[in-house]
Amino acid sequence: MSIRHGLLALLEHGPRYGSQLRTEFESRTGSTWPLNVGQVYTTLSRLERDGMVVQDSEDGAGHALYAITDEGREELHSWYGAPVDRTSPARDELAIKLAMAVGAPDVDIRAVIQSQRRHTVKAMQDYTRLKAQALDTTPANRDEVAWLLVLEQLIFQAEAEARWLDHCESRLVRLAAAARTDPAPATAPATARKTRTKTRR
Incomplete structure:
Protein backbone atom coordinates (compact mmCIF):
# COMPACT_ATOMS: atom_id res chain seq x y z
CA MET A 1 0.00 0.00 0.00
CA SER A 2 1.42 3.37 -0.98
CA ILE A 3 0.79 5.69 1.95
CA ARG A 4 3.19 8.09 0.28
CA HIS A 5 1.06 8.49 -2.82
CA GLY A 6 -2.18 8.44 -0.86
CA LEU A 7 -1.03 11.46 1.16
CA LEU A 8 0.11 13.26 -1.99
CA ALA A 9 -3.34 12.65 -3.51
CA LEU A 10 -5.02 14.23 -0.49
CA LEU A 11 -2.61 17.16 -0.45
CA GLU A 12 -3.43 17.90 -4.07
CA HIS A 13 -6.78 19.17 -2.76
CA GLY A 14 -5.02 21.74 -0.60
CA PRO A 15 -2.76 22.08 2.48
CA ARG A 16 -3.50 19.75 5.40
CA TYR A 17 -1.98 18.75 8.73
CA GLY A 18 -1.06 15.25 9.86
CA SER A 19 -4.10 14.06 11.79
CA GLN A 20 -6.38 15.63 9.16
CA LEU A 21 -4.60 13.58 6.49
CA ARG A 22 -5.03 10.42 8.55
CA THR A 23 -8.76 11.06 9.00
CA GLU A 24 -9.28 11.75 5.30
CA PHE A 25 -7.22 8.73 4.22
CA GLU A 26 -9.27 6.43 6.46
CA SER A 27 -12.53 8.02 5.34
CA ARG A 28 -11.61 7.51 1.68
CA THR A 29 -10.70 3.83 2.23
CA GLY A 30 -13.35 2.99 4.85
CA SER A 31 -10.63 2.41 7.50
CA THR A 32 -9.63 -0.75 5.66
CA TRP A 33 -5.95 0.17 6.13
CA PRO A 34 -5.86 2.25 9.33
CA LEU A 35 -2.97 4.63 9.83
CA ASN A 36 -1.52 6.04 12.99
CA VAL A 37 -0.38 9.64 13.23
CA GLY A 38 3.23 8.51 13.60
CA GLN A 39 3.10 6.80 10.17
CA VAL A 40 1.64 9.93 8.62
CA TYR A 41 4.27 12.28 10.04
CA THR A 42 7.11 9.89 9.21
CA THR A 43 5.88 9.75 5.61
CA LEU A 44 5.45 13.53 5.47
CA SER A 45 9.05 13.98 6.69
CA ARG A 46 10.30 11.72 3.90
CA LEU A 47 8.18 13.51 1.32
CA GLU A 48 9.54 16.84 2.56
CA ARG A 49 13.10 15.50 2.36
CA ASP A 50 12.44 14.38 -1.23
CA GLY A 51 11.01 17.75 -2.23
CA MET A 52 7.48 16.42 -2.71
CA VAL A 53 5.86 18.54 0.04
CA VAL A 54 6.69 21.63 2.04
CA GLN A 55 5.46 22.99 5.34
CA ASP A 56 3.24 25.74 4.03
CA SER A 57 1.91 27.55 7.08
CA GLU A 58 -0.10 26.94 10.25
CA ASP A 59 -3.80 26.88 10.82
CA GLY A 60 -5.58 28.80 13.56
CA ALA A 61 -4.93 26.02 16.08
CA GLY A 62 -1.19 25.99 15.40
CA HIS A 63 -1.11 22.82 13.29
CA ALA A 64 1.69 22.74 10.71
CA LEU A 65 0.10 22.57 7.27
CA TYR A 66 1.79 20.64 4.47
CA ALA A 67 1.39 21.49 0.79
CA ILE A 68 2.26 19.49 -2.31
CA THR A 69 5.03 20.84 -4.54
CA ASP A 70 5.31 20.71 -8.32
CA GLU A 71 7.66 17.72 -7.91
CA GLY A 72 5.11 16.03 -5.67
CA ARG A 73 2.34 16.66 -8.18
CA GLU A 74 4.47 15.22 -10.97
CA GLU A 75 5.23 12.14 -8.84
CA LEU A 76 1.53 11.69 -8.05
CA HIS A 77 0.45 11.84 -11.69
CA SER A 78 3.22 9.43 -12.70
CA TRP A 79 1.81 7.04 -10.06
CA TYR A 80 -1.71 7.41 -11.46
CA GLY A 81 -0.46 6.75 -14.98
CA ALA A 82 1.69 3.69 -14.23
CA PRO A 83 0.18 0.21 -13.70
CA VAL A 84 0.71 -1.43 -10.32
CA ASP A 85 3.64 -3.82 -10.73
CA ARG A 86 2.56 -7.46 -10.34
CA THR A 87 5.90 -8.99 -11.37
CA SER A 88 7.19 -8.74 -7.79
CA PRO A 89 4.07 -9.51 -5.74
CA ALA A 90 3.93 -8.77 -2.05
CA ARG A 91 4.47 -11.75 0.23
CA ASP A 92 1.18 -13.48 0.90
CA ASP A 182 0.97 -46.24 -7.19
CA PRO A 183 2.34 -49.79 -7.40
CA ALA A 184 4.77 -50.77 -4.63
CA PRO A 185 8.42 -51.00 -5.71
CA ALA A 186 9.25 -54.44 -7.06
CA THR A 187 11.34 -56.46 -4.61
CA ALA A 188 12.22 -60.12 -4.83
CA PRO A 189 10.65 -62.28 -2.12
CA ALA A 190 13.07 -63.35 0.60
CA THR A 191 12.74 -67.05 -0.33
CA ALA A 192 13.68 -66.34 -3.94
CA ARG A 193 16.76 -64.39 -2.84
CA LYS A 194 17.87 -67.30 -0.66
CA THR A 195 17.35 -69.76 -3.56
CA ARG A 196 19.50 -67.69 -5.90
CA THR A 197 22.26 -67.47 -3.27
CA LYS A 198 22.33 -71.26 -2.81
CA THR A 199 22.41 -71.85 -6.58
CA ARG A 200 25.47 -69.59 -6.99
CA ARG A 201 27.28 -71.61 -4.32
Missing part, protein backbone atom coordinates in the same frame (compact mmCIF):
# COMPACT_ATOMS: atom_id res chain seq x y z
CA GLU A 93 1.02 -15.07 4.36
CA LEU A 94 -1.63 -17.63 3.36
CA ALA A 95 0.33 -18.85 0.31
CA ILE A 96 3.48 -19.13 2.43
CA LYS A 97 1.58 -21.00 5.17
CA LEU A 98 0.16 -23.58 2.75
CA ALA A 99 3.50 -24.01 0.99
CA MET A 100 5.14 -24.78 4.34
CA ALA A 101 2.27 -26.95 5.59
CA VAL A 102 2.51 -29.23 2.54
CA GLY A 103 5.95 -30.38 3.65
CA ALA A 104 5.27 -30.45 7.39
CA PRO A 105 4.93 -34.05 8.68
CA ASP A 106 2.55 -33.35 11.58
CA VAL A 107 0.19 -30.84 9.92
CA ASP A 108 -3.26 -31.73 8.58
CA ILE A 109 -3.19 -29.42 5.57
CA ARG A 110 -6.84 -30.06 4.71
CA ALA A 111 -7.78 -28.82 8.18
CA VAL A 112 -5.67 -25.70 7.57
CA ILE A 113 -7.46 -25.11 4.26
CA GLN A 114 -10.92 -25.67 5.71
CA SER A 115 -10.25 -23.33 8.63
CA GLN A 116 -9.06 -20.60 6.26
CA ARG A 117 -12.01 -21.14 3.93
CA ARG A 118 -14.48 -20.60 6.80
CA HIS A 119 -12.69 -17.37 7.72
CA THR A 120 -12.55 -16.17 4.10
CA VAL A 121 -16.23 -16.90 3.44
CA LYS A 122 -17.23 -15.07 6.63
CA ALA A 123 -15.12 -12.06 5.61
CA MET A 124 -16.76 -12.10 2.17
CA GLN A 125 -20.21 -12.16 3.76
CA ASP A 126 -19.28 -9.26 6.05
CA TYR A 127 -17.99 -7.20 3.11
CA THR A 128 -21.12 -8.00 1.09
CA ARG A 129 -23.30 -6.87 4.01
CA LEU A 130 -21.35 -3.60 4.24
CA LYS A 131 -21.76 -3.09 0.51
CA ALA A 132 -25.54 -3.63 0.76
CA GLN A 133 -25.70 -1.05 3.55
CA ALA A 134 -23.65 1.40 1.50
CA LEU A 135 -25.97 0.92 -1.49
CA ASP A 136 -29.12 1.58 0.58
CA THR A 137 -28.59 5.20 -0.32
CA THR A 138 -27.00 6.51 -3.50
CA PRO A 139 -23.38 7.48 -2.72
CA ALA A 140 -23.46 11.21 -2.08
CA ASN A 141 -19.79 12.11 -2.42
CA ARG A 142 -16.46 10.89 -3.69
CA ASP A 143 -15.46 9.40 -0.33
CA GLU A 144 -18.51 7.13 -0.37
CA VAL A 145 -17.82 6.07 -3.97
CA ALA A 146 -14.18 5.39 -3.05
CA TRP A 147 -15.28 3.23 -0.10
CA LEU A 148 -17.60 1.24 -2.39
CA LEU A 149 -14.73 0.58 -4.80
CA VAL A 150 -12.52 -0.63 -1.94
CA LEU A 151 -15.33 -2.85 -0.61
CA GLU A 152 -15.90 -4.41 -4.00
CA GLN A 153 -12.19 -5.09 -4.40
CA LEU A 154 -12.20 -6.85 -1.02
CA ILE A 155 -15.22 -8.94 -2.06
CA PHE A 156 -13.61 -9.99 -5.35
CA GLN A 157 -10.36 -10.77 -3.54
CA ALA A 158 -12.17 -12.95 -0.97
CA GLU A 159 -14.06 -14.76 -3.75
CA ALA A 160 -10.81 -15.47 -5.58
CA GLU A 161 -9.17 -16.71 -2.37
CA ALA A 162 -12.09 -19.07 -1.66
CA ARG A 163 -11.84 -20.50 -5.22
CA TRP A 164 -8.08 -20.92 -4.82
CA LEU A 165 -8.56 -22.78 -1.52
CA ASP A 166 -11.07 -25.11 -3.24
CA HIS A 167 -8.49 -25.71 -5.96
CA CYS A 168 -5.76 -26.45 -3.38
CA GLU A 169 -7.94 -28.98 -1.60
CA SER A 170 -8.90 -30.70 -4.88
CA ARG A 171 -5.26 -30.94 -5.92
CA LEU A 172 -4.27 -32.47 -2.58
CA VAL A 173 -7.10 -35.00 -2.83
CA ARG A 174 -5.94 -36.02 -6.33
CA LEU A 175 -2.31 -36.33 -5.20
CA ALA A 176 -3.33 -38.47 -2.21
CA ALA A 177 -5.42 -40.73 -4.45
CA ALA A 178 -2.54 -41.08 -6.92
CA ALA A 179 -0.15 -41.98 -4.11
CA ARG A 180 -2.51 -44.74 -2.91
CA THR A 181 -2.77 -46.30 -6.38
Whole structure:
Protein backbone atom coordinates (compact mmCIF):
# COMPACT_ATOMS: atom_id res chain seq x y z
CA MET A 1 0.00 0.00 0.00
CA SER A 2 1.42 3.37 -0.98
CA ILE A 3 0.79 5.69 1.95
CA ARG A 4 3.19 8.09 0.28
CA HIS A 5 1.06 8.49 -2.82
CA GLY A 6 -2.18 8.44 -0.86
CA LEU A 7 -1.03 11.46 1.16
CA LEU A 8 0.11 13.26 -1.99
CA ALA A 9 -3.34 12.65 -3.51
CA LEU A 10 -5.02 14.23 -0.49
CA LEU A 11 -2.61 17.16 -0.45
CA GLU A 12 -3.43 17.90 -4.07
CA HIS A 13 -6.78 19.17 -2.76
CA GLY A 14 -5.02 21.74 -0.60
CA PRO A 15 -2.76 22.08 2.48
CA ARG A 16 -3.50 19.75 5.40
CA TYR A 17 -1.98 18.75 8.73
CA GLY A 18 -1.06 15.25 9.86
CA SER A 19 -4.10 14.06 11.79
CA GLN A 20 -6.38 15.63 9.16
CA LEU A 21 -4.60 13.58 6.49
CA ARG A 22 -5.03 10.42 8.55
CA THR A 23 -8.76 11.06 9.00
CA GLU A 24 -9.28 11.75 5.30
CA PHE A 25 -7.22 8.73 4.22
CA GLU A 26 -9.27 6.43 6.46
CA SER A 27 -12.53 8.02 5.34
CA ARG A 28 -11.61 7.51 1.68
CA THR A 29 -10.70 3.83 2.23
CA GLY A 30 -13.35 2.99 4.85
CA SER A 31 -10.63 2.41 7.50
CA THR A 32 -9.63 -0.75 5.66
CA TRP A 33 -5.95 0.17 6.13
CA PRO A 34 -5.86 2.25 9.33
CA LEU A 35 -2.97 4.63 9.83
CA ASN A 36 -1.52 6.04 12.99
CA VAL A 37 -0.38 9.64 13.23
CA GLY A 38 3.23 8.51 13.60
CA GLN A 39 3.10 6.80 10.17
CA VAL A 40 1.64 9.93 8.62
CA TYR A 41 4.27 12.28 10.04
CA THR A 42 7.11 9.89 9.21
CA THR A 43 5.88 9.75 5.61
CA LEU A 44 5.45 13.53 5.47
CA SER A 45 9.05 13.98 6.69
CA ARG A 46 10.30 11.72 3.90
CA LEU A 47 8.18 13.51 1.32
CA GLU A 48 9.54 16.84 2.56
CA ARG A 49 13.10 15.50 2.36
CA ASP A 50 12.44 14.38 -1.23
CA GLY A 51 11.01 17.75 -2.23
CA MET A 52 7.48 16.42 -2.71
CA VAL A 53 5.86 18.54 0.04
CA VAL A 54 6.69 21.63 2.04
CA GLN A 55 5.46 22.99 5.34
CA ASP A 56 3.24 25.74 4.03
CA SER A 57 1.91 27.55 7.08
CA GLU A 58 -0.10 26.94 10.25
CA ASP A 59 -3.80 26.88 10.82
CA GLY A 60 -5.58 28.80 13.56
CA ALA A 61 -4.93 26.02 16.08
CA GLY A 62 -1.19 25.99 15.40
CA HIS A 63 -1.11 22.82 13.29
CA ALA A 64 1.69 22.74 10.71
CA LEU A 65 0.10 22.57 7.27
CA TYR A 66 1.79 20.64 4.47
CA ALA A 67 1.39 21.49 0.79
CA ILE A 68 2.26 19.49 -2.31
CA THR A 69 5.03 20.84 -4.54
CA ASP A 70 5.31 20.71 -8.32
CA GLU A 71 7.66 17.72 -7.91
CA GLY A 72 5.11 16.03 -5.67
CA ARG A 73 2.34 16.66 -8.18
CA GLU A 74 4.47 15.22 -10.97
CA GLU A 75 5.23 12.14 -8.84
CA LEU A 76 1.53 11.69 -8.05
CA HIS A 77 0.45 11.84 -11.69
CA SER A 78 3.22 9.43 -12.70
CA TRP A 79 1.81 7.04 -10.06
CA TYR A 80 -1.71 7.41 -11.46
CA GLY A 81 -0.46 6.75 -14.98
CA ALA A 82 1.69 3.69 -14.23
CA PRO A 83 0.18 0.21 -13.70
CA VAL A 84 0.71 -1.43 -10.32
CA ASP A 85 3.64 -3.82 -10.73
CA ARG A 86 2.56 -7.46 -10.34
CA THR A 87 5.90 -8.99 -11.37
CA SER A 88 7.19 -8.74 -7.79
CA PRO A 89 4.07 -9.51 -5.74
CA ALA A 90 3.93 -8.77 -2.05
CA ARG A 91 4.47 -11.75 0.23
CA ASP A 92 1.18 -13.48 0.90
CA GLU A 93 1.02 -15.07 4.36
CA LEU A 94 -1.63 -17.63 3.36
CA ALA A 95 0.33 -18.85 0.31
CA ILE A 96 3.48 -19.13 2.43
CA LYS A 97 1.58 -21.00 5.17
CA LEU A 98 0.16 -23.58 2.75
CA ALA A 99 3.50 -24.01 0.99
CA MET A 100 5.14 -24.78 4.34
CA ALA A 101 2.27 -26.95 5.59
CA VAL A 102 2.51 -29.23 2.54
CA GLY A 103 5.95 -30.38 3.65
CA ALA A 104 5.27 -30.45 7.39
CA PRO A 105 4.93 -34.05 8.68
CA ASP A 106 2.55 -33.35 11.58
CA VAL A 107 0.19 -30.84 9.92
CA ASP A 108 -3.26 -31.73 8.58
CA ILE A 109 -3.19 -29.42 5.57
CA ARG A 110 -6.84 -30.06 4.71
CA ALA A 111 -7.78 -28.82 8.18
CA VAL A 112 -5.67 -25.70 7.57
CA ILE A 113 -7.46 -25.11 4.26
CA GLN A 114 -10.92 -25.67 5.71
CA SER A 115 -10.25 -23.33 8.63
CA GLN A 116 -9.06 -20.60 6.26
CA ARG A 117 -12.01 -21.14 3.93
CA ARG A 118 -14.48 -20.60 6.80
CA HIS A 119 -12.69 -17.37 7.72
CA THR A 120 -12.55 -16.17 4.10
CA VAL A 121 -16.23 -16.90 3.44
CA LYS A 122 -17.23 -15.07 6.63
CA ALA A 123 -15.12 -12.06 5.61
CA MET A 124 -16.76 -12.10 2.17
CA GLN A 125 -20.21 -12.16 3.76
CA ASP A 126 -19.28 -9.26 6.05
CA TYR A 127 -17.99 -7.20 3.11
CA THR A 128 -21.12 -8.00 1.09
CA ARG A 129 -23.30 -6.87 4.01
CA LEU A 130 -21.35 -3.60 4.24
CA LYS A 131 -21.76 -3.09 0.51
CA ALA A 132 -25.54 -3.63 0.76
CA GLN A 133 -25.70 -1.05 3.55
CA ALA A 134 -23.65 1.40 1.50
CA LEU A 135 -25.97 0.92 -1.49
CA ASP A 136 -29.12 1.58 0.58
CA THR A 137 -28.59 5.20 -0.32
CA THR A 138 -27.00 6.51 -3.50
CA PRO A 139 -23.38 7.48 -2.72
CA ALA A 140 -23.46 11.21 -2.08
CA ASN A 141 -19.79 12.11 -2.42
CA ARG A 142 -16.46 10.89 -3.69
CA ASP A 143 -15.46 9.40 -0.33
CA GLU A 144 -18.51 7.13 -0.37
CA VAL A 145 -17.82 6.07 -3.97
CA ALA A 146 -14.18 5.39 -3.05
CA TRP A 147 -15.28 3.23 -0.10
CA LEU A 148 -17.60 1.24 -2.39
CA LEU A 149 -14.73 0.58 -4.80
CA VAL A 150 -12.52 -0.63 -1.94
CA LEU A 151 -15.33 -2.85 -0.61
CA GLU A 152 -15.90 -4.41 -4.00
CA GLN A 153 -12.19 -5.09 -4.40
CA LEU A 154 -12.20 -6.85 -1.02
CA ILE A 155 -15.22 -8.94 -2.06
CA PHE A 156 -13.61 -9.99 -5.35
CA GLN A 157 -10.36 -10.77 -3.54
CA ALA A 158 -12.17 -12.95 -0.97
CA GLU A 159 -14.06 -14.76 -3.75
CA ALA A 160 -10.81 -15.47 -5.58
CA GLU A 161 -9.17 -16.71 -2.37
CA ALA A 162 -12.09 -19.07 -1.66
CA ARG A 163 -11.84 -20.50 -5.22
CA TRP A 164 -8.08 -20.92 -4.82
CA LEU A 165 -8.56 -22.78 -1.52
CA ASP A 166 -11.07 -25.11 -3.24
CA HIS A 167 -8.49 -25.71 -5.96
CA CYS A 168 -5.76 -26.45 -3.38
CA GLU A 169 -7.94 -28.98 -1.60
CA SER A 170 -8.90 -30.70 -4.88
CA ARG A 171 -5.26 -30.94 -5.92
CA LEU A 172 -4.27 -32.47 -2.58
CA VAL A 173 -7.10 -35.00 -2.83
CA ARG A 174 -5.94 -36.02 -6.33
CA LEU A 175 -2.31 -36.33 -5.20
CA ALA A 176 -3.33 -38.47 -2.21
CA ALA A 177 -5.42 -40.73 -4.45
CA ALA A 178 -2.54 -41.08 -6.92
CA ALA A 179 -0.15 -41.98 -4.11
CA ARG A 180 -2.51 -44.74 -2.91
CA THR A 181 -2.77 -46.30 -6.38
CA ASP A 182 0.97 -46.24 -7.19
CA PRO A 183 2.34 -49.79 -7.40
CA ALA A 184 4.77 -50.77 -4.63
CA PRO A 185 8.42 -51.00 -5.71
CA ALA A 186 9.25 -54.44 -7.06
CA THR A 187 11.34 -56.46 -4.61
CA ALA A 188 12.22 -60.12 -4.83
CA PRO A 189 10.65 -62.28 -2.12
CA ALA A 190 13.07 -63.35 0.60
CA THR A 191 12.74 -67.05 -0.33
CA ALA A 192 13.68 -66.34 -3.94
CA ARG A 193 16.76 -64.39 -2.84
CA LYS A 194 17.87 -67.30 -0.66
CA THR A 195 17.35 -69.76 -3.56
CA ARG A 196 19.50 -67.69 -5.90
CA THR A 197 22.26 -67.47 -3.27
CA LYS A 198 22.33 -71.26 -2.81
CA THR A 199 22.41 -71.85 -6.58
CA ARG A 200 25.47 -69.59 -6.99
CA ARG A 201 27.28 -71.61 -4.32
